[in-house]
Amino acid sequence: MPLAVAGVLAVVAPMVAIAAPARWFVEKFRCTARDEAGECVEGVSEAATYALVPADAEPVAPRVSFAGVETYPSDGAIFFVTIREPAIQVLDWLGMGDDPAARLRSDVDKFGDRTAEERLREGQRQMSGAKEYAIYIALTRAGLEPEFVPGDAMVDYVLCLEANEANTECLEYAPAAEFLQELDVITELDGDPVSVISDVSAALSDREPGDVVPITVQRASGGEFVEVTGEVEVIAAPDDPNRTIVGFMAVDTATLQLPPGVEVFIETDNIGGPSAGLAFTLTLIDQLTEGDLTGGVRVAVTGSINPDGTVGAIGGLNSKASAVQQMGVDYLLVPASQPDDPTSPDSIAAARAVVGDDVEIIPVATLEEALEVLARLGGDPLPPPPDTTTG
Numbered sequence: 001m002p003l004a005v006a007g008v009l010a011v012v013a014p015m016v017a018i019a020a021p022a023r024w025f026v027e028k029f030r031c032t033a034r035d036e037a038g039e040c041v042e043g044v045s046e047a048a049t050y051a052l053v054p055a056d057a058e059p060v061a062p063r064v065s066f067a068g069v070e071t072y073p074s075d076g077a078i079f080f081v082t083i084r085e086p087a088i089q090v091l092d093w094l095g096m097g098d099d100p101a102a103r104l105r106s107d108v109d110k111f112g113d114r115t116a117e118e119r120l121r122e123g124q125r126q127m128s129g130a131k132e133y134a135i136y137i138a139l140t141r142a143g144l145e146p147e148f149v150p151g152d153a154m155v156d157y158v159l160c161l162e163a164n165e166a167n168t169e170c171l172e173y174a175p176a177a178e179f180l181q182e183l184d185v186i187t188e189l190d191g192d193p194v195s196v197i198s199d200v201s202a203a204l205s206d207r208e209p210g211d212v213v214p215i216t217v218q219r220a221s222g223g224e225f226v227e228v229t230g231e232v233e234v235i236a237a238p239d240d241p242n243r244t245i246v247g248f249m250a251v252d253t254a255t256l257q258l259p260p261g262v263e264v265f266i267e268t269d270n271i272g273g274p275s276a277g278l279a280f281t282l283t284l285i286d287q288l289t290e291g292d293l294t295g296g297v298r299v300a301v302t303g304s305i306n307p308d309g310t311v312g313a314i315g316g317l318n319s320k321a322s323a324v325q326q327m328g329v330d331y332l333l334v335p336a337s338q339p340d341d342p343t344s345p346d347s348i349a350a351a352r353a354v355v356g357d358d359v360e361i362i363p364v365a366t367l368e369e370a371l372e373v374l375a376r377l378g379g380d381p382l383p384p385p386p387d388t389t390t391g
Contacts, residue, residue, distance in 0.1 A: 022093045023047035028104040046106035051092060052316050053102045054323035055082040057300050060276075060283040063268065068261035069144070071287045076294025076379070078286065080279035081302045081323050081332075082271060083316040085110055100354045101322030103345050107165065115163055115170050118249075121156065123272025125252055126304075130277035131266045132256045133305050137367065138284030141382070144259050148307075150196040151253025153186040155217075159238070159247045174247025175233035181219060187227070188216035189246070197250045204244045209236040211244075275314035277305030278333070282370060291380030299374065300324040300359075303335040309367040313337040313346070321351035325358050331377060333370055336363035 026048040033042035059077040085105060086092075096102050111119050132148075139146045158177040160170035186194045190213040192203040207213060212233050218225040237243040258264065266280055279301035286293040302320050304312035313335045314320075324332045332355075334348060342349035352361050364370040375381045 020090045021049070022088045022090050022104075023049045025090055026093050026104070028106055028109075030106060030109060046108060048093065048104040049087060049107050050085045050105040050110050051088045051096060051102055052083055052085050052105050052319055054319045054326065055084045057081045057320075057323045057327040057329060060266075060279050061287070063266055064280075064283060064287065065265045065267075066287070067263035068259075069142075069264075069288065072290050074286050074292045074294060075296040076292060077298045078279055078283045078294060079298065079300040079324070079327065079329055080276040081300055081320040083319045083323070100345075100350070101319050103318070111163070115160060118157060118160065120272065122249075125156075126274040127268055127272050127276070129252060130274040130304060131268065131280060133307055134266070134277055134280035134284055135258070135264045136256055136307060137281050137305065137309060138288055139258065139262070139264070141285050142288035144262065146256060146258050148254050149257055150198075151255055153194050153197045153200055154251040154253050155180050155182060155184040155186070156249045156251045157182060159249065161235075161238075174235055176235075176247040179215065179230040179232050180217070180246070180248055183251070184217040184219050184228075185225070186215065186217050186246075188214075190214060197253075200246060200250075201243075204234060204246070207234055207244045209234060209241075209244055215246075273314075274304035274312070275302050275316075275320075278303040278311050278335075278364075278367070278370060281305050281367060282374070285371075285382065289382060291382070293371070293374045293379040293382065295374075295378030295380065297331065297377050297379070298329050299377065300327070300329045300332045301370070303333070303364070305367065311335045311337070311364055311366060311370070313339070315346055317347070318345040318350045318354050321354045321359060321361065325355045330359060332359050332361050333364050333373060334361055336365040336369075338363070 027045045028048045029043050029045055031040035031043040035041050057079045060080050061077060136146050136148065158180055159174045161174055162172040163170050186200060188194055189200055189203040190207065192199065194200055194203065210233065212231050214229065215232050216227060216229045219228045232246055234244050235247045237245045264284070282293060282301060302314055304314060306312060317334060317338060321332060334351065339347045341347055344350060348361060348363055355361070362373050364373060371382050
């Protein structure tokens, strides 16, 4: 009998490991409060549903195309880096072991207080913004004159105040959901005209959470927009209780206007998030200016880019460093603003622990610092932009 039971277990156990979701058996700790020194003082154990793991590092240049502007070839390559967050089974968890390039993720880790659909849309918006910022900065640095033009205050979705445990469904939306609909264009709020999204905040500057204010929108109906009026109860911003908001996420309707005849395309498929912004910017500058920024060297780059040229922190740095190592790329530029805590998997120290001496990880805080690094690695220094002033 014991041998028979052992035989059954030997057959059944692998099947369970393959088919059973990790969340049934595996938990992970999530810190919910830290003291002034950054030490975790409170946390919760949650089901481990996903894993954050390396995906790929690939050159940006093949994804870029231009029209109406002169471009210049480069012998090197600038790579952008991606990660994945797949749902995992027990077998996946067992295979992870102590891999420093992977980490378990709960539903809250992955989705926060938003639904899966909201996170997907946010990632796509972030990627769209990263591309526009990169094009704007690169064209400006090449001596051209693009500009951002503000657009309508359009509703993307009403904020979810409480989601279900798996963050797949919203249980409670902001009160504005009783009136606002997707793609509504706000034209008046609390008696003040609204032309751009910043007008919304200005209109609520004297309001308190819980106030009910009149609102007018242009709403799509039957193939045209019709004016609809109503009321919304305003709330405190989730990240700032002293700021009063309507409670919706706006569509980024600002448009990037390029110089006449100039077109720039960056193909990103379904990749989301802002972390390729710096890589896009450097690649575009390299192709739009004479010389070779990389000097023939292959360099991986991760970090968001802001219109002022500052580089923003990103997530999944340890996994991204592993992806770069697996591609055999020797250098990785990362945001200097990554967490200082060496125990954080998003810290530069954690990334270096993953790749050892195989990849040189170089922090940069701005686009100018990134250009200086490329010059030190053997690239051609970028000439100053032409003086476009007249007198």
